[in-house]
Amino acid sequence: MEGAGPKYRKDQIVTWPHYEKSPGSPAWGDATKEMQANAIDALIDASKKHGLDTSDTAHVLAIARHESGFNPYAAAGTTSATGLGQFLDKTGNEYMLGGMNRWNINMQSDALVSLFLKNKDKAVKLHLPEPYIYKYHHDGINSKQNEGKGLSISYEKVMPQLGNIYNVIQKKIH
Numbered sequence: 001m002e003g004a005g006p007k008y009r010k011d012q013i014v015t016w017p018h019y020e021k022s023p024g025s026p027a028w029g030d031a032t033k034e035m036q037a038n039a040i041d042a043l044i045d046a047s048k049k050h051g052l053d054t055s056d057t058a059h060v061l062a063i064a065r066h067e068s069g070f071n072p073y074a075a076a077g078t079t080s081a082t083g084l085g086q087f088l089d090k091t092g093n094e095y096m097l098g099g100m101n102r103w104n105i106n107m108q109s110d111a112l113v114s115l116f117l118k119n120k121d122k123a124v125k126l127h128l129p130e131p132y133i134y135k136y137h138h139d140g141i142n143s144k145q146n147e148g149k150g151l152s153i154s155y156e157k158v159m160p161q162l163g164n165i166y167n168v169i170q171k172k173i174h
Contacts, residue, residue, distance in 0.1 A: 050113045128145070
């Protein structure tokens, strides 16, 4: 489980985010252990529903861990990013995460798995390695291969988590 990340100062918060509208603590990882466990379970359930294997499920969980610390109420103060996958409004709307759906843990989980599959499909079609899945999550699916910060974040923050998360999932399902 994750501990809370830093909170934004008032002078850092822009006018359009959902940071001050979050029904829970908007800080990264600042959810009860029970809520984080519920988020993990919802992500595993969504992964099963979409037919993901254990490795891909671990990748989805690593993305959620990095993006929100498994806090479904996480919200950025500098963008419109919210939820387990920190979806911006535009992407969230594509997955019906507007209005009160924005905070629905099951819809967030389904959306994150669906976006993961879309990003994985693009990386596979382009014969790119697995770290590009998160790169497209962070930078957008239409970003060029060498633009944005997503690839370096993937190598530094997301990919190193896969082994540990995979092992936890294996213990949980056996």
